[in-house]
Every structure is written in structure tokens, then in C-alpha cells.
Amino acid sequence: MLKRISVLVLAGLTAMTVASCGSGGSGGGSGDGAITMGFSQVGAESGWRTANTKSVQDSAKNAGITLKFSDAQQKQENQIKAIRSFIQQKVDVIAFSPVVESGWDTVLKEAKDAKIPVILTDRAVDSKDTTLYKTFLGSDFVEEGRKAGKWLVEEFTSSTDPVNIVELQGTTGSAPANDRKAGFAEIIGADPKFKIIASQTGDFTRAKGKEVMEAFLKSNPDIDVLYAHNDDMGLGAIEAIEGAGKVPGKDIKIITVDAVKDGMQALADGKINYIVECSPLLGPQLMDLAKKVVKNEQVPARVVTEESTFTQEQAKQVLSTRQY
Ligand code: AHR
Secondary structure, eight states: OOOOBOOOOOOHHHHHHHHHSSOOSOSSOOSSSOEEEEEEEOOSOSHHHHHHHHHHHHHHHHHTEEEEEEEOTTOHHHHHHHHHHHHHTTOSEEEEOOSSSSSOHHHHHHHHHTTOOEEEESSOOOOSOGGGSSEEEEOOHHHHHHHHHHHHHHHTTTOOSOEEEEEEEOSTTOHHHHHHHHHHHHHHTTSTTEEEEEEEEOTTOHHHHHHHHHHHHHHOSOOOEEEESSHHHHHHHHHHHHHTTOOBTTTBEEEEEEOOHHHHHHHHTTSSOEEEEOOOOOHHHHHHHHHHHHTTOOOOSEEEBOOOEEEHHHHHHHGGGOOO
16 A cells, blocks of 8 residues: 655745754765665564664665664663764764654764764654754654544443543653653543543553553453554553453453554454554655755655554455555
């Protein structure tokens, strides 16, 4: 399925200012037009991440960009080390998916001083100084949380009883965990019957999702809904729910985010009730943006990935054509 992508150009003048300040393009590359990109990936915590890594690696190859790839194993200190190493190696452009939102100003300033442009991909940073990076390519995580909340409100529209929700959050301090929580809370907060009775991080992994769901089930006998910030945690939680003798998708309704193959299979099988899509296929756009920023061309300050949602019926229809 072709991914529909939209480019959101924030106020034209702002975008132009951000794009044209900072580095003069190359950080000292070969000067022959060849581009070397240093890419610091979060880790390999989920099916989404695996698909994202493949998209970046394949797209670099297709675009003729030399990729220096570093896996941070979900640790910010590793990402900072990798970025410093890319600066030392004088790559032409640095791209990274920040594991958490805070704590990047110093290293981003070092890249800027070295005149190496930086592209944020997938996740945002909370730096006040937006000239520290050229652009941010990725999903609108708040909107993803809102979509999850809207489905829930619709699903329980005729119920007057309290709806007990447990939430499996993504990595603490990460943009998707913060924003998916906020977007969901914004929508369900309008009706007091929706109660989040437990909320804890599952670190975006299947193993942690299972472990935390087991604990939720032990201390909360009346769970109506699970909202998991990604498919992998939802899939781990399904194992915990089945282990507790309950039927996922029926006794406990489940909403997740991502729409990776395993998640979509569980949705088609009736074990998940609704999935909000988050596309990992960011590689082609990332390479286009990299070519532009290296040439010091203008790029939008924000590029938002356009995404969809899936019900169980829709999952059955599209499952065989999913790319990841
Ligand atoms: O940043 C995107 C999130 O990171 C995905 O939703 C999750 O699966 C991944 O680990």
C-alpha cells in the first residue's frame, strides 16, 4: 500500500528562517557531492523500530548516501556518544531519533558549531532553540492518542457504567509516550465515566508489556480496556490476559498504536479491537531532506507523516499487503 505523506509547512517565514540559519551545509565531507549520514537509532525495542531501521538503511542505499548507523540500545548516553563520534568523523549530515525528549541542547550545539546539519526523525526534542536542528520528520503522536480516545468514546457511547482503563506507556520521557498519553487523556477526559485506574511504562517492549499487564491484572479485577502505546506491549499484554484466563478483545478491549504485521494479525484475529497507525517508513523522505539540507536548501521546519486507523474488519482486508 502506498503511504500517503503530507508535508506540513509551518508558517513559511519561520520555516525559511530555521532552514537557512546554522550550518553552511556540509560539515567537511568530501565536497564531491557524495553524502555521508550519521544515523543514531533508538534501539531494536519493537517491530516498528525494526521496520524503521530497514527503511532508513534501504533508502540510504537507494539514494546513494553512505550511512554510518549506530544502535543506542534505548540509552540516551549512547546516542550522545554516537553524535559526538559523527561530529569527529565530519559526516555531512546527522539524523537521529531521540530516545527521550530532554537533554540534547549541548550535543546539538556541538553539531551546529561544527556546521553539521541535524535532522530529527520519528521523535522530537524539547529544545527551546529550534535552530539546533533543520527539520523534524515524523508522526503527530498527540493526534495518535486522540484517535485512540475517540474510538473508545464511540465504542462505549451507550454505556453509563464506569469504564476502567489500564494504560501501558511507552519509554518514560519519550515523545511518543508523553504525547500519546496526552492526546488520549484529552479526549476521554470529557466524560468522567472513563477512568484510568493504572498507568505504567512497558518501555515499548513485548516482555515488559506482559510483565506490567500481569501486575495490573493481579491488582485490578475489573479491567474493561487496555490502551497500549504500541503493538508490541499490547501483544505482550495479550499473553498476560490469556494467562489470567480472560479473553483479549472481549473481556478486555484493547487499543494499540503502530499497525505492524503482528499487531494487525492480532487485530484480524479479534484479540485487539482497534489500532492507530504509526508509519515507520520514514527512510525515503529522510534521504530527500538530507540531500536538501546538505546543499543548504530550504526545508519545512516540520514534516508530518499522514496515518490511518484500523478496525478488525479493515485489518482483515489489508493484512496481506502490509509492508511491515
Ligand atoms: O517512536 C515510535 C515508537 O517507538 C513506536 O510507536 C514504538 O513501537 C517504537 O518503539
